[in-house]
Amino acid sequence: MNTGMAIVRAVRSGEMLALEAAEQCIARIEFTDTRINAFTDGCFERALREARVVDAKRARGETLPPLAGLPYAVKNLFDIAGVTTRAGSKLRNAEAPAPADAALVQRLRDAGAVLFGALNMDEFAYGFTTENSHYGACRNPRDRTRTAGGSSGGSGACVAAGQVPVSLGSDTNGSIRVPASLCGVFGLKPTFGRLSRRGTFPFVASLDHLGPLARSVEDLAASYDTMQGPDAHDPGCHATRVQPTLAGLDAGIAELRIGALGGYFEDNAGPAARQALALAATALDAKPGVTWPDAALARAAAFVITASEGGSLHLPGLRERSADYEPLSVDRFIAGALLPADWYLRAQRFRRIQRDQVNTLFRDWDVLLAPATPVQATPLGTDQFELNGALVPARPSMGLLTQPISLSGCPVVVVPLWPNGPLGLPIGVQVIAAPWREDLALRVARRLESSGVAAAPVEGL
Amino acid sequence: MNPAALKREPAPPELIAYVRSSARLLDLPLADAQVERVALQLARTRAIAAALRGVPLAAHDEPAEIFRPAPFPSEDPL
Numbered sequence: 001m002n003t004g005m006a007i008v009r010a011v012r013s014g015e016m017l018a019l020e021a022a023e024q025c026i027a028r029i030e031f032t033d034t035r036i037n038a039f040t041d042g043c044f045e046r047a048l049r050e051a052r053v054v055d056a057k058r059a060r061g062e063t064l065p066p067l068a069g070l071p072y073a074v075k076n077l078f079d080i081a082g083v084t085t086r087a088g089s090k091l092r093n094a095e096a097p098a099p100a101d102a103a104l105v106q107r108l109r110d111a112g113a114v115l116f117g118a119l120n121m122d123e124f125a126y127g128f129t130t131e132n133s134h135y136g137a138c139r140n141p142r143d144r145t146r147t148a149g150g151s152s153g154g155s156g157a158c159v160a161a162g163q164v165p166v167s168l169g170s171d172t173n174g175s176i177r178v179p180a181s182l183c184g185v186f187g188l189k190p191t192f193g194r195l196s197r198r199g200t201f202p203f204v205a206s207l208d209h210l211g212p213l214a215r216s217v218e219d220l221a222a223s224y225d226t227m228q229g230p231d232a233h234d235p236g237c238h239a240t241r242v243q244p245t246l247a248g249l250d251a252g253i254a255e256l257r258i259g260a261l262g263g264y265f266e267d268n269a270g271p272a273a274r275q276a277l278a279l280a281a282t283a284l285d286a287k288p289g290v291t292w293p294d295a296a297l298a299r300a301a302a303f304v305i306t307a308s309e310g311g312s313l314h315l316p317g318l319r320e321r322s323a324d325y326e327p328l329s330v331d332r333f334i335a336g337a338l339l340p341a342d343w344y345l346r347a348q349r350f351r352r353i354q355r356d357q358v359n360t361l362f363r364d365w366d367v368l369l370a371p372a373t374p375v376q377a378t379p380l381g382t383d384q385f386e387l388n389g390a391l392v393p394a395r396p397s398m399g400l401l402t403q404p405i406s407l408s409g410c411p412v413v414v415v416p417l418w419p420n421g422p423l424g425l426p427i428g429v430q431v432i433a434a435p436w437r438e439d440l441a442l443r444v445a446r447r448l449e450s451s452g453v454a455a456a457p458v459e460g461l
Numbered sequence: 462m463n464p465a466a467l468k469r470e471p472a473p474p475e476l477i478a479y480v481r482s483s484a485r486l487l488d489l490p491l492a493d494a495q496v497e498r499v500a501l502q503l504a505r506t507r508a509i510a511a512a513l514r515g516v517p518l519a520a521h522d523e524p525a526e527i528f529r530p531a532p533f534p535s536e537d538p539l
Contacts, residue, residue, distance in 0.1 A: 206526065297516060300509045307506055319489050331495065335502035338483045343510045348524035350516050355525065393505075 004070045004165035004219040011054060011069035018054035018069035022047045022114055025071045029116065029163045032461045035144055036161050037136045038154040040076050041083050042117040047071070050114045067226055068112030070219075072166040075152050076118035077125060077201040078102040078210075087201040088121040088151070090134040091317055091324050102199030103234070104168060104210060104227045111226045116164055119154030123326035125170055125203040126310055126333065127151050128178050128398035129380070133326055137380050141459040142184055142425055146377035149179035149398065155213050156183035162458035166219050170200065171209045173302055174372075174402025177430060180213055180414040181372035182398075184426030185456040186445065187213040188220045191435045192409030193238030195224075196231035204309040205236060206348070207302060207406055215456045217446040220413065221246040224438065245439045249446045256440065258286040261370040261432075264295035268400045270387055272427050273371035275419040280429045283453045284444065286369055293357035294350075298404035301347035301354070303396075305407075308344040311336025328395070351407055358408040362434035367444045371401050372414045372428030405430065411438040413445040415454035422457075429454075472500030479503070 002010070010016035026044050033039050054068045074080065077087040079098035086092050101109060109115065120138040122130050130138040130153025138153035140146040141161040148157040152169025156179025159167055169176040171189040180187030188211045195210050202208055212223045225244045231237040260281040266274065281288060292298075311318075314325075315337045322330055361368075374387050374397060382394040392400075405412055414428040431448075433441040448454040480500045484491045491499065 297512055300512050304506065304510050304513065315487065315489065319487075322490075322495075331498040331502045334484075334489065334491070334495070334499045335480075335506060337487065337489065338480060338499070338503065339506065339510075343506075343513070345524060346513045346516065346518065347510070348526070349518050349522045350513055351525035353516075353518075353522060396505075 002165065003216040004072070004214060005216070005222055007165065008067055008070050011058070012064055014058070018051035018114065019048065021069055021071060022051035025116055025164055032161050032163060035461060036139050036141055036157050038119055038138055038158040038161065038163060039073065039117050040086060040120050040135050040154070043080060043083060043115060044117070047114050047116045050109070054112050054114070065110065065112035067108065067222060070113040070166060070223070071116060071164040072108060072113050072168065072223070073116045073119050073158055073164050074105060074168040075121050075155050075170055077121065077170060078105055078118070078168060079199040080105060080115065080118060083118060085201055086118070088123040088125070088132055088135065089326070091321055098199070100199065103196040103231055105199070107227050107229065108223065119152070119158055119167060121154055122151035123329055124310070124314065125151040125172060125175055126329040127395060128174065129395055130154065131328060131380060133328065139380070140183055140377045141461060143377065146379050147182060149182035149377065151175040152179050152213070156180055156185055156187070159183070159185040159213050159215055159456070160459050161461055166212055166214045166223050168210065169213055170203070171211060171406070172204045172207045173306055173406050174399040176211050176213060177372050177402045177412060177414045177428065178398050180416065181426070181428030182377040184416040184418070185213050185215060186217055186220050186416065187211065187414040188224055188438070188442070189412045190224065190438055191411045193236055194411070194438070195227050196229070196234045196237045198231055198234045202313065204306045206305050206309060208236070215458070217413070217442060217449050218246070218249065221249055221442050243436070243439065245442050248439055249442060251443055253284065253444055253447050256366040256444065257364065258284045258367045258369065258444065259290035259365050260286045260288045261292050261368055262289040263291050264404070265292065265370040265401060268374050268387065269371040270375040272376050272419050273374055276417040276427045276429050277369060277371050279417055279419060279453055280369055280415065280448055283448060283451055284369070290365065290368055292368070292404060293361060294354055295404040297350060298354050298407040299400065301350050302403040302407045304339065304343050304347040307332065307336030308339045311339065355408055358410065359434065366433065366440050368432045370430045370432065372430045373398055374400050376425040376427045402430070405432055410435055411441050413441040415445045415448045416456050417454055472497055472504055476500040476503050
């Protein structure tokens, strides 16, 4: 499987038909997905139709749009016209099919990308392991006995398995970054409010982000650029114009001030995570020991906001059909619905203070590095893992290092490293920039990729 | 202590009582076994939220997102 933009270039040059690329993806999905369980709903007829449209345009001599022929799939909380948006839950199976594509799917479609279907996830995005009791666990292509991470587990697994080179996920507390880390692929959580969320099933309005996962940094930047743009119909979309990143990807990092986060981010990182951070920091000549302001409090605030808003959103469903919810998360949803208002409001008030501290920090730094997950992928069914001498609950703890960054809304690119060698398990490093500076995070990620420190090979299955 | 490093202990009685009464207030039916499990979740959240109680907040420290009735007009009315 080529990268997404390699396919786009091949289609543009006539070296390959978009239809050929689509048929290869379908064959790969059919060959591998019984073992990975990344897809919940294929839309292969649509993919073939979209690919034929691209080929017909080229045959007529028309200029092809920027992503013509690029194969991708989306977490199943994105609306796909004609497909029921399950959001990982059987509660939504009786809902009518979506009447239109989500805003980001519309933008990718208009750019000539080819959609293959909807991807497995934790129910209603509340989890970090994609152990979904309704649709089955998503398995990590790097080791199928282990979790693919979550909640966008299918989005990470489908890229690692070579089913499609690009996918879309959502990230509230780390749900793009955790699967990118555990599956060994690149992932981008943009600035909060950068990309439109219209046409996706929400989880936590105060924290929900959308973004791509991909085999290469170029694929991330190209798909991200295409999805940018203001959206007056999404109250959470704060961007007022497009700020392209692709053209500047190879601008280099010579003038950038790069640091590595210590303190909380060291204390909550296992040996492999520390090793991955050291590899990236050495390659970038990053200064160690930078302190993220009030990281533990930021994680606490994100946890409380998530519990409260998520619980409130689902309270009507919990009253009527709590037995139909995912057993692994229903009690958390209910507990969240019962939180005292003071806990929630304190978290939101702290968030404003902490945002100012983070923005002050970025006066001294362009990019900061941190591990993405405390540990590599754990076996499916793991309830606890050991973290620096303490047993911690496995499912919530996978987000210990991503949640503090979610609260501030900073953009983050996760790059996959292989501290135990290419036959070992991957683990990601977060490349964090100031709000609205995705360009810097992508440039640094590109340097790690081009220098061979980070890579997202397709897993042989 | 790492807030995630919690021991599995029975839910405190005051949290059991809180879950029962607040669920009743919200018309949320819960079986006894579920009350216990929800209270354990709430205990975990309480431990995490406890750190935020120590954050000094002044009266003017407002929540992060403030309601806007409409975008501020770019031009004054005629």
